[in-house]
Amino acid sequence: MHKRQITILTTIIITITSIFLLANSNVSKKNMPYSQIPYCVVSPKIPASIEFAGKEIDITQQDRRERMDREIMAFTYSHINTMLQIKRANRLFPVIEPILKECGIPDDFKYLMIIESNGDIYARSTVGAGGLWQFMESTGKQYGLEINKEIDERYHIEKATRAACKYLRKGYEEYENWMTVAASYNAGTASISKRIEAQQERDGMNLALVPETSRYLFRLLAAKALFSDPVNYGFILQHHDLYPPLPISKEISVNKAVINWPDIAKKHGLSFLQLREANPWIRSTKLNNTKRKSYKVLIPDSMKLHYDPEETNAHNPKWVIR
Numbered sequence: 109m110h111k112r113q114i115t116i117l118t119t120i121i122i123t124i125t126s127i128f129l130l131a132n133s134n135v136s137k138k139n140m141p142y143s144q145i146p147y148c149v150v151s152p153k154i155p156a157s158i159e160f161a162g163k164e165i166d167i168t169q170q171d172r173r174e175r176m177d178r179e180i181m182a183f184t185y186s187h188i189n190t191m192l193q194i195k196r197a198n199r200l201f202p203v204i205e206p207i208l209k210e211c212g213i214p215d216d217f218k219y220l221m222i223i224e225s226n227g228d229i230y231a232r233s234t235v236g237a238g239g240l241w242q243f244m245e246s247t248g249k250q251y252g253l254e255i256n257k258e259i260d261e262r263y264h265i266e267k268a269t270r271a272a273c274k275y276l277r278k279g280y281e282e283y284e285n286w287m288t289v290a291a292s293y294n295a296g297t298a299s300i301s302k303r304i305e306a307q308q309e310r311d312g313m314n315l316a317l318v319p320e321t322s323r324y325l326f327r328l329l330a331a332k333a334l335f336s337d338p339v340n341y342g343f344i345l346q347h348h349d350l351y352p353p354l355p356i357s358k359e360i361s362v363n364k365a366v367i368n369w370p371d372i373a374k375k376h377g378l379s380f381l382q383l384r385e386a387n388p389w390i391r392s393t394k395l396n397n398t399k400r401k402s403y404k405v406l407i408p409d410s411m412k413l414h415y416d417p418e419e420t421n422a423h424n425p426k427w428v429i430r
Contacts, residue, residue: 151177152184152341158329161214161286165313165329172313172326179323179330184341189226191345193331194338196227198350198423200240204269211273214286219331220293221272223324229263229388238262241272251275257392259403264389287325288312294324338427347428348417354386355412363402366395377410 154177157166167176183190197218204218224242225231232238236245239262245255251271253261261267279289279297283304291312292300303315312325334341366372370393373383384390386406395403422428 149185150342152180154180155333158333160329160332161216163286165287167329175322175326176329179326180333180341182327183330183334190334191343193222193227194335194343194345194427195349195351197222197335198420198427199353200227200229200265201423202353203265207266207269208273211270211277213273213276216332217272217276217286217290219328219335220290221269222331222335223327229265239268240265241268243268243271247275254401258395259389260391261389263391264387267389283310283312285311288315290328291315291317291321291325295321335424336426339429345428347422348420350420350422350427352415352420354406355409356386356406357409357412358407360405360407361402362395362397362405363400365397369393369395372405376407378408382408382410382413 154167154173156168157164159165167173200221201218204221205215208215208217221227221240225240227240229240231240231242233242237243238245238248238260241262243251243253243262245262248255248262248268248271251274253264253267253271255262261271275293276289279292280286282297283289283292283300288300288304288310289312295318300312300315303317304310307315309315317325334343338345362372369383369390370380373380376383380393383405386408397403
């Protein structure tokens, strides 16, 4: 037999053998538990419905299911961002939830804060929106936040949350539908009002919206679905993985100029960085305060700023495994 014929025959044998092995491998993998398949990527489960702000929203409608599928996959496989969101929420939700309740805003709007900023207190968009609730400077000032080179209350968790509540409440008074209010937070009330008039539809879930706002609504629903049961979407955390609330020991009032914030920090056994972590609205090392306004400054306990896994508790027991 010629060398060329041997080469061709060998190639045929190898090819047939490879096809046989691959076929058998696929058959075996079909019957193999997910956990035993290397590099397994599973399409996450899509709920048939989800409750938001006290209203049950049907997800079985074809377009809704496919849009929900896209956003749940984005959360499920954006591992770093989603994991950080859950960890940060353990610190933020205990502060934000009581304010939403006090202001008459549905608790589910804490997830709007998550999709706006990833729960990053220092978040700043490319267009200049800042803080957890991503206020533009003009809108922040309109809703009572002080914003200048020394103070930026968009980064004040409590004040920014109350400002967001005012915005959301005003939207509900106009639309009487919380999903429409959520759409207006992203697109602006003027844009949403025009679409309501043109389409003769007041429910944000039934409005034809620009792609960004359309996705925004389903990101909101997907965030609630995932935060309600992270394990169901493959996120395995233990209590010590979560970020604990800052150990605030006291609150002081400042009603005059501050020549040097680092001096105040050192007086309380802190670095300027630690003081600013507790008060991220402080944007400079000094404060002119010509109007003698009064500012409440949180002072962390310097002795408890060290991480202690035994002292970290889960705000929501469903976020962790035992």
